[in-house]
Structures are given as C-alpha cells and as structure tokens.
Amino acid sequence: MIPSAFEYATPATLNEAMAMLAADEDAKLLAGGHSLLPTMKLRLAAPTKLIDLRKIGELRGVSASGGGARIGAMTTYAEATASAALKGYAALIDATSIIGDTQVRNRGTIGGAMAHGDPAADLPAVMLALGATVNVIGSAGSRAIAIDDFFVGMLTTALEEGEIITSIDLPALAAGTSTAYVKFANPASGYAMVGVAASVTMSGGKVSACRIGLTGAGPSATRLEGVEQALTGSDGSEASIASAVANAGDGLDILGDIHAGEDYRRAMVSVYAKRAIVAAIARA
Numbered sequence: 001m002i003p004s005a006f007e008y009a010t011p012a013t014l015n016e017a018m019a020m021l022a023a024d025e026d027a028k029l030l031a032g033g034h035s036l037l038p039t040m041k042l043r044l045a046a047p048t049k050l051i052d053l054r055k056i057g058e059l060r061g062v063s064a065s066g067g068g069a070r071i072g073a074m075t076t077y078a079e080a081t082a083s084a085a086l087k088g089y090a091a092l093i094d095a096t097s098i099i100g101d102t103q104v105r106n107r108g109t110i111g112g113a114m115a116h117g118d119p120a121a122d123l124p125a126v127m128l129a130l131g132a133t134v135n136v137i138g139s140a141g142s143r144a145i146a147i148d149d150f151f152v153g154m155l156t157t158a159l160e161e162g163e164i165i166t167s168i169d170l171p172a173l174a175a176g177t178s179t180a181y182v183k184f185a186n187p188a189s190g191y192a193m194v195g196v197a198a199s200v201t202m203s204g205g206k207v208s209a210c211r212i213g214l215t216g217a218g219p220s221a222t223r224l225e226g227v228e229q230a231l232t233g234s235d236g237s238e239a240s241i242a243s244a245v246a247n248a249g250d251g252l253d254i255l256g257d258i259h260a261g262e263d264y265r266r267a268m269v270s271v272y273a274k275r276a277i278v279a280a281i282a283r284a
C-alpha cells in the first residue's frame with residue numbers, strides 16, 4: 001500500500017522540531033518508523049508532514065544518571081542492548097534483544113515504542129517493572145511523567161498534543177534487586193500475546209519489594225498489583241511464587257482475538273508472571 005502524500009523534514013535541534021510540530025497540527029514525529037510507516041501505508045494515519053527526529057543528537061544515547069540511567073528517546077533497541085550503562089537492567093536487555101527482527105532492533109527506538117503505546121509492545125511492561133520516568137518537552141515546558149501514569153489506554157498515553165519524549169530515566173536498582181522479562185510471543189509477528197517483567201528485591205531471605213508489569217494481554221500495559229502484594233514478604237520460593245500468581249489474571253481487562261481467546265490469555269498471565277518472577281530471583 002502507498003501512503004498519502006506528506007512533507008518530510010529533518011530538524012537538527014529539539015527547538016526546531018517543536019516549532020515544526022506546533023506549526024502543523026496534522027504533522028507527526030518520525031522515530032524508527034516501524035509502527036508509524038505501516039500505519040500510514042494502511043492509510044490508518046495520514047499526517048501532512050513527518051518530522052524526522054533522527055538528526056537530533058541530544059535525543060540519542062544512554063548515560064549514567066543519579067545512580068540510574070537516562071536513555072535518549074532516539075536510542076535504538078540495538079544500541080540499548082549494547083549499552084554498558086544498561087547492563088544491570090536485565091529485564092530491559094531481555095526485551096530489547098528479542099523485539100521484532102534485526103531491522104526492527106536497528107531502527108526501532110525506545111522513545112517511539114513508549115509514545116506509540118502498543119498494547120502488545122514489550123517495553124511498556126519492562127518500564128512499569130523498573131519504575132521508569134518519561135521525560136517530555138512541549139510548548140508549556142518540560143515535565144516528567146511517572147510510568148504508572150503514562151499508559152492510559154489502547155494506543156493512548158499521557159503525552160499531550162505537541163509533546164516530544166526526550167528521554168526515559170531508570171532509577172538505580174536497590175541492593176538485592178534482580179529483574180527479568182519473558183513473553184509468550186505471537187509466532188507470526190513476535191509481538192507479546194502475554195509478556196511479564198518482574199523486578200524483585202530480596203532482603204534477609206524475604207521479598208522486600210517487587211514490581212510486576214504486564215503487556216500483551218489487555219488494552220494497555222499495567223502492573224499486577226495483586227501479585228506484587230501477595231509476593232512481598234514471602235520467601236520467594238517456587239511455592240510462594242505459585243501461590244502469589246495463582247489468580248494473577250482475575251479482574252483484569254483482557255482481550256481475546258484470533259491468536260488467543262480471553263480465557264487462554266488470562267490463564268497465561270499466571271504462567272508468565274510465575275516464569276518472570278522465577279527468572280528474576282534466579283539472577284539474584
């Protein structure tokens with residue numbers, strides 16, 4: 001399919017990109033293009049102008065920040081996987097190293113994935129588990145959005161019109177914390193039918209804190225708060241994990257489609273929550 005006609009611009013600075021975005025309400029930002037271009041080819045989106053962010057150096061790269069890490073929005077999955085500053089965030093590397101295929105990992109960006117808010121994308125679950133913060137800039141200035149407030153519905157995030165994600169901050173992991181991400185991938189597309197990221201802190205032989213993020217199963221990524229509460233204070237044994245995840249899918253808004261029905265996906269939430277928690281604790 002051929003997209004409808006559009007203009008194309010490559011601003012060199014964030015200020016230039018913001019001015020272009022403010023000047024045309026039907027313009028769209030272009031990052032890796034791996035979600036936006038297919039949508040345009042299907043004519044589900046028809047922006048008048050694409051504002052390509054790839055020449056804006058300040059949006060790229062990973063740096064250490066306040067004991068944690070700052071990931072520039074235009075950092076690709078492949079760059080994140082290879083980054084020394086992100087080595088400690090095993091759940092993130094679990095995800096960035098298996099997203100899509102080589103082309104997707106070389107072009108797709110962390111900021112693009114977050115902005116798109118695809119219900120089956122991998123990174124939303126990981127960012128929820130890691131307690132990330134999304135830094136954005138718009139005509140009203142800069143703001144930091146806590147990840148728990150970021151995903152608001154199907155393909156919908158807390159980003160306001162005209163805002164650009166500049167970076168994502170990952171907090172330092174507390175001592176005794178280990179993380180993992182596992183997914184039940186659609187064999188055709190590779191997208192998560194159910195994906196779970198776990199961050200588990202062990203202290204004195206007990207789980208002292210944890211965050212569990214779920215993607216793929218419902219209209220948007222969400223934390224498994226019931227599992228988090230049931231796991232916290234337990235000894236982190238396989239039996240305690242099995243008990244904590246037993247009803248993980250209960251009460252969640254779960255989607256069914258031709259790939260997996262609602263009941264099956266709901267059952268898989270428990271299965272993959274257990275696998276993610278076991279994998280995280282095994283890395284401790």
Ligand SMILES: Cc1cc2nc3c(=O)[nH]c(=O)nc-3n(C[C@H](O)[C@H](O)[C@H](O)COP(=O)(O)OP(=O)(O)OC[C@H]3O[C@@H](n4cnc5c(N)ncnc54)[C@H](O)[C@@H]3O)c2cc1C
Pocket residue numbers: 028029030031032033034035036037038053073074098099100101104107108109110111112113115116118120121122123163164165166189190191192
């Ligand atoms: C064959 C294939 C397989 C895939 N498999 C997977 C998979 O297994 N798992 C997975 O998670 N994803 C998968 N994807 C999607 C891929 O990860 C996309 O790259 C990602 O969802 C979007 O990132 P992008 O950089 O390509 O963004 P783009 O497609 O360029 O943009 C996506 C949206 O975000 C907006 N945007 C981009 N950057 C910013 C910014 N900095 N600030 C504000 N808005 C911005 C754009 O305007 C657009 O609306 C796959 C894609 C393809 C084509």
